[in-house]
Amino acid sequence: MDENDFLAERFTADRPRLKAVAYRMLGSLSEADDAVQEAWLKLHRSEASEIENLSGWLTTVVGRVCLDMLRSRTARREDSLEVRVPDPVVQGEGVLDPEQEVLMADSVGLALLVVLETLGPAERLAFVLHDMFGMPFDELSPIVGRTPAATRQLASRARRRVRDTTAVPDDLPRQREVLDAFIAASRGGDFEALVAVLDPDVVLRADVGGAPMMASKEVRGARQVAGQAMLFRQYARFARPVLVNGGVGILTAPGGRPLSVMGFTVVGGKVVEIDVLADPERLSRLELAFPAG
Incomplete structure (x- = not known):
């Protein structure tokens, strides 16, 4: 050699x-x-x-x-x-290649x-x-x-x-329970059920990049964050649970075209942070694979 x-x-x-x-x-x-x-x-x-x-x-x-x-x-x-x-770093349940495994060592959440x-x-x-x-x-x-x-x-x-x-998140099964409740409330348009799964001081960060007619923002408070979720209720049926940086998250891809990735931080059975990437240019570079269903 x-x-x-x-x-x-x-x-x-x-x-x-x-x-x-x-x-x-x-x-x-x-x-x-x-x-x-x-x-x-x-x-x-x-x-x-x-x-x-x-x-x-x-x-x-x-x-x-x-x-x-x-x-x-x-x-x-x-x-x-x-x-x-x-x-x-987005993956389906049980799908983790060796490089992703190294990337996610030490639970480097969003x-x-x-x-x-x-x-x-x-x-x-x-x-x-x-x-x-x-x-x-x-x-x-x-x-x-x-x-x-x-x-x-x-x-x-x-x-x-x-x-x-930063807070230590709940174990993955508990995170999944909370995420399932969030998705169900979003799809049903149930505002109070959304508020119920959110911590009173929850923070939502949304990064849309240069998308026209929209603005990157930070929203605080359960009712304010639930209100933002209700604005996008029409996309809730396209939401699919995934793992985002080792924690629970949602990939929304209507027609197979990624619209957003949401990473959730769940502590004490409540969502304390939601980080949303909805920048079309950056999403296109992630080579996302989305679950069927």
Whole structure:
């Protein structure tokens, strides 16, 4: 086996983990693929024979690429949009390919990714690489250009934000019960039944991208969120339960054309968060497969 074949084999073995790092950093599946591809190109341009720890080197490169992408995103003011819902990982029950399995390790729900979106680029990098992938601070610090102590503080601030704003969801069977009740109430147009399954302080985030005649929004409160659900009652019969980032969700695809993906966070038998991606352009890139029925 020559060096190129050896590198290709090693890179292929590391690729799922590298994409998992990039997905947590960027909240975008397509951008995660771009970051991983950039790491492959950098590997080809490097003196690979001098790299002692190839997996660690690739992780560092992906981290740097993602950090640059996040800083560029901020500079272009893309984050000035009122709401941005990360790309969901959608699957049917019992359907999970190996790459999805790595992506979903550690139960990276949409709610957590939404919180990560609120972090600064350096904080997000420190939290993802240290707390989620165990990279030591002395290896992280050169990536963010700070001392190990300062990098530790970045991760600590991010950890507090995550801890204070994310809740541990119910187990999957309980989540399914709540989702079934939500779908039934939506299809029946039962406003009070919808309110009953929602936490009083439920938050709905809807990201429609550049869709005409609509606006991305954040809605709070059970009756307000139920009112939004009632506005789209005509699409409820096209709603199919799926798993979204390991939790329950709904894929709505009238005529086989994806209209929206909704991820639900269920805590204490109530829906506390609903994250909706309804951006047609982004949905078209997800290669969604929808259940029959």
